[in-house]
Every structure is written in C-alpha cells, then in structure tokens.
Amino acid sequence: MGMNANLSQEEFGRMVHYSASLVSAVDTGTRPLDRVFLARADEALKSGDLLVTLLRIAERDREPSWFKPWLEAERTARQLRLYETTLVPGLFQTENYARAVLRFNDTFSEAEVERQVAARLARQDILTRQDPPQVVVVLDEGVLSRTAEGLSGIMVEQVGRLIELAELPHVHIHLIPRVTGLRIGSSGPFALARSADGGWVGHLEHQLGGAVVDDEDGVAALLARWENVRTEALPRRQSIDLTKEMQAHHEPQ
Incomplete structure (x- = not known):
C-alpha cells in the first residue's frame, strides 16, 4: 500500500497499534487489507477516511x-x-x-x-x-x-x-x-x-x-x-x- 516515506514500518506500526511484521505483510500484499487497519492508518496519517473509502471503492469495483x-x-x-x-x-x-x-x-x-x-x-x-x-x-x-x-x-x-x-x-x-x-x-x-x-x-x-x-x-x-x-x-x-x-x-x- 506504500507507507509514508518518513516513517519506518516499525514507527508506523506503533502509530496504528500493529506489529512491524504485520505492517510489512500488509505492505507486501501477503495479508489482505482490512477496515480496522485502514481506519487506524487514516487517523495516524490524518487523511480523513480516504484509505477506508478507497478500500470500499476497490471492493465494489472487483465485484462481478x-x-x-x-x-x-x-x-x-x-x-x-x-x-x-x-x-x-x-x-x-x-x-x-x-x-x-x-x-x-x-x-x-x-x-x-x-x-x-x-x-x-x-x-x-x-x-x-x-x-x-x-x-x-x-x-x-x-x-x-x-x-x-x-x-x-x-x-x-x-x-x-x-x-x-x-x-x-x-x-x-x-x-x-x-x-x-x-x-x-x-x-x-x-x-x-x-x-x-x-x-x-x-x-x-x-x-x-x-x-x-x-x-x-x-x-x-x-x-x-x-x-x-x-x-x-x-x-x-x-x-x-x-x-x-x-x-x-x-x-x-
């Protein structure tokens, strides 16, 4: 998903209350995104509900x-x-x-x-x-x-x-x-x-x-x-x- 370039995965993980290994798994696509993670990311990055909204759009667009x-x-x-x-x-x-x-x-x-x-x-x-x-x-x-x-x-x-x-x-x-x-x-x-x-x-x-x-x-x-x-x-x-x-x-x- 591409984290903020100024934050390490460990630093970002502390902000969203996830381990660095889990952040890495999300970042590399080995763990699917979920709303809890993205809601915390939105809060940490002060992005409103941007990431949660993008996930909703992506889910809708992938429906048959x-x-x-x-x-x-x-x-x-x-x-x-x-x-x-x-x-x-x-x-x-x-x-x-x-x-x-x-x-x-x-x-x-x-x-x-x-x-x-x-x-x-x-x-x-x-x-x-x-x-x-x-x-x-x-x-x-x-x-x-x-x-x-x-x-x-x-x-x-x-x-x-x-x-x-x-x-x-x-x-x-x-x-x-x-x-x-x-x-x-x-x-x-x-x-x-x-x-x-x-x-x-x-x-x-x-x-x-x-x-x-x-x-x-x-x-x-x-x-x-x-x-x-x-x-x-x-x-x-x-x-x-x-x-x-x-x-x-x-x-x-």
Whole structure:
C-alpha cells in the first residue's frame, strides 16, 4: 500500500497499534487489507477516511459485473425483501459463517475468500446506518437447521446473530416451517429492492451467478412470488421463537 516515506514500518506500526511484521505483510500484499487497519492508518496519517473509502471503492469495483447493479439497488433501497432456501442471506451472515460458505468454492484462494468476506460484511452497514431500509426476510426453516461436521459452533453464532437482528424495529425475519412442503418459492432464492421513488428491482440467483430483473413483467412476477412465500411464513414473533429453537438445536447437548 506504500507507507509514508518518513516513517519506518516499525514507527508506523506503533502509530496504528500493529506489529512491524504485520505492517510489512500488509505492505507486501501477503495479508489482505482490512477496515480496522485502514481506519487506524487514516487517523495516524490524518487523511480523513480516504484509505477506508478507497478500500470500499476497490471492493465494489472487483465485484462481478452481474452483481454491481444489484449492489447499488441494495445500497440505496428504502425497502428490501429477501427470500432464501439454502443459506442465510449475505446481509445477515456473521464473519465466520461467511468464511465457511465461501471456502466451499475451491476455486477461491484464501486471500480471495478474505476479500469477499470483508466485502460481504461491508454491505451490512446499511442495517445499522442512521436511516436504514426496512428489511423483510423469509427463510426456509431448513436454512437454520442445516450444518456440517465442525460447524455447529458457527451455526450457534449465526442463529444468535439472526435473533439479535430480528429485534431491530426495521428488520423482520419470518420462517417457513418445514411442514409447509412445496410452494411457489421453491424454485430458488430471490430478492427485491424498492427505491426512494417507489420503483422495484429484483435479483435472481443461479449457479452461474445471478441476474438483475428490472423489466415490468419480471418485477411483477417476483412481487407475486413474494406474496406467496410471505403468506406461507410464520408471523414475526413465532418466527423468533422458532429461531431460538434452532439455536438450541445446534448447541452442545
């Protein structure tokens, strides 16, 4: 990243509370940049939030082209509607859950996994900003019961995170109980974003990535599908109770 020429790595490390060896690792690119490091660097170098902002721009620019329009719609949305059948949505993932999910892609290097984890966590800023969107999420119960060997601790943490978020006034999490069976949403996950001017944009995920839906007929079809899956879901409080049961399911007996 190129440190201030007037500072040694050891001197800079003392300023940002990192060891000289860690500063060297960042400087040479063997350790990925993170927001904590850059926020401290901004403070030490009196650069405002320049470095943190540059990281955010770099992360956005490295996203695949098919995902960028949705990221912009998500960032500026006044309302988000998310439906997931297999995984916790990225906006709600803990760092450990996101890392475990991304590691399932064996084409990603460890550095790429860490970059994508950081980008995913950065997206979550919209949930806690001063003027957050309303976020309504519908999840199949199986999303929370699914696990693998060695991941129970991660799931306890992840489900706990969902419980915390569900208590926020602008976040509504609804579960579709397992007994419901097949329904119109079973064809796959999707998302909808409503902008400040009232227009809707959709996003469909598939195995090769995803696609933005912004034509009138496509958006209407997704809104109709949303009404169906939302109708099948439990009310908010019952959903929180079931989520707490799922957390207990993952805890050591």
